[in-house]
Amino acid sequence: MKWLTSFLLAMSLSVSGLALAANSAEDIAATIKRKTLTFAAPMWDGYTHKDGTGLYWEILKEVYTPLGFKLRLKNLPWNRSMKLMTEYRAVDGVPGEGLDSDYENLTFSKYPLEPEYLAIAYQEGAVRSFDQWPDLTGKVVGMRKGYNLIPDGEKYGDFEVKEFINMKKGIALLEIGDIDVLVDELAEIEAVAEKEEIELEQFEIAEFVTGNYYYMSYGDGHVSRPLADIFDARIEVLAKQGRLQALYDEWEVDIPQPLTELASQ
Numbered sequence: 181m182k183w184l185t186s187f188l189l190a191m192s193l194s195v196s197g198l199a200l201a202a203n204s205a206e207d208i209a210a211t212i213k214r215k216t217l218t219f220a221a222p223m224w225d226g227y228t229h230k231d232g233t234g235l236y237w238e239i240l241k242e243v244y245t246p247l248g249f250k251l252r253l254k255n256l257p258w259n260r261s262m263k264l265m266t267e268y269r270a271v272d273g274v275p276g277e278g279l280d281s282d283y284e285n286l287t288f289s290k291y292p293l294e295p296e297y298l299a300i301a302y303q304e305g306a307v308r309s310f311d312q313w314p315d316l317t318g319k320v321v322g323m324r325k326g327y328n329l330i331p332d333g334e335k336y337g338d339f340e341v342k343e344f345i346n347m348k349k350g351i352a353l354l355e356i357g358d359i360d361v362l363v364d365e366l367a368e369i370e371a372v373a374e375k376e377e378i379e380l381e382q383f384e385i386a387e388f389v390t391g392n393y394y395y396m397s398y399g400d401g402h403v404s405r406p407l408a409d410i411f412d413a414r415i416e417v418l419a420k421q422g423r424l425q426a427l428y429d430e431w432e433v434d435i436p437q438p439l440t441e442l443a444s445q
Contacts, residue, residue: 204409204413205247205409205410205413205414205417206247208406208409208410208413209247209248209249209406209410211406212403212406212407214403215248215249215250216249216250216251216252217244217249217250217251217252217272217273217407218251218252218254218270218271218272219237219240219251219252219253219254219271219272219273219274219275220253220254220255220256220260220261220264220265220271220274221236221254221255221256221258221261221274221275221276222255222256222257222258222261223255224236224276224367224368225367225371226367226431226432226433227275227276227431227433228253228255228275230255232253234431235293235294235427235428235430235431235433236275236276236293237253238427238430238431239275239293239415239418239424239427240253240273240275240396242414242418242423242427243410243411243414243415243418244410244414246414247410247414254271258324258326258327259325259326261274262274262277262283262326265397265398265399266283266284266285266286266399266400269399269401271399272398272399272401272403272404272407273396273397273398273399273407274397275293275394275396275397276293276294276394276395276397277394277395277396277397278296278392278393278394278395279392279393279395280328280331280392281328281397282326282328285399285400286397286398286399286400287397287398287399287400287404287405287407287408288395288396288397288398288408289395289396289397289398289408289411289412289415290408290412291395291411291412291415291416291436291438291439291442292393292394292395292436292438292439293393293394293395293396293436294393294394294433294434294436295389295392295393295394295434295436295437296389296390296391296392296393296394297365297366297387297388297389297390297434298329298330298363298364298365298366298387298388298390299363299364299365299366299369299385299386299387299388300314300316300361300362300363300385300386300388301351301354301361301362301369301380301383301384301385302354302360302361302362302383302384303354303357303360303383303384304383304384306319306360306361306384307319307360307361307384307386310386310388312388313335313336313388313390314336314361314386314388315336315337316330316336316337316339316360316361317337317338317339318337318338318339319337319339319340319360319361320339320340320342320358320359320360320361321339321340321341321342321359321360321361321362321363322341322342322343322344322350322353322354322358322359322361322362322363323341323342323343323344323350323362323363323364324343324344324345324346324347324350324364325343325344325345326343327364329363329364330363330390339361342358342359346372347364347368347369347372348372348376348378350362350364351369351372351373351376351378354383355382366385366387369385393436393438396408396411415439415442416442419439419442419443420442420443420445422443424439424443425440425443
């Protein structure tokens with residue numbers, strides 16, 4: 181019967197771990213008097229839909245609503261979302277920011293939301309083929325304004341950055357040769373190309389993994405750290421319950437390795 185005793189002990193520890201994380205989140209939530217939270221992000225297909233669906237919005241609802249919080253989910257441009265959070269404190273959190281953010285005084289979640297995948301679009305032959313990261317040395321690289329997607333130097337080489345207001349403008353710059361390379365998420369490039377009836381076949385497009393992650397970001401107000409701690413505590417519970425994996429499967433997004441490891445603990 182030793183195996184039964186060991187099994188029951190393991191189950192007890194597992195349940196206790198879940199209860200501890202849940203109680204921790206509840207205890208932290210009890211210290212926050214304000215029960216309406218505001219989160220903002222651009223409208224990203226599959227992540228932050230206007231109707232409140234999408235991976236990021238669904239995760240935030242799973243994290244906070246069971247603890248008695250009401251969520252306001254707003255679709256706003258990236259820079260406006262970040263400024264409302266960091267400067268005006270009118271937004272509590274913005275999903276999908278990297279640890280190398282250009283914004284200061286941010287509080288990040290411990291656990292990531294998604295691996296960072298990026299794509300480059302370029303005229304044929306403008307970039308040499310690559311196995312891991314593209315060499316952009318000497319290139320004029322176009323990015324949306326406010327999106328510091330890849331750093332100059334280091335693994336990508338030294339290049340010149342040219343910012344544009346929106347993806348339609350960026351593709352136009354690539355078409356006329358004002359930029360050598362356009363960098364963004366593949367889904368964003370494809371969505372705008374489809375909407376504007378732009379033929380992407382005229383470019384070479386390559387996707388790559390940066391090795392970084394996107395996280396949940398908060399400001400530096402008095403509730404920012406508690407909100408991040410609640411996020412992490414609830415993510416542990418949801419991962420072990422299998423709920424996180426179900427959400428990532430539903431929205432067809434690769435689950436970050438740290439979350440996969442949580443589920444198996």
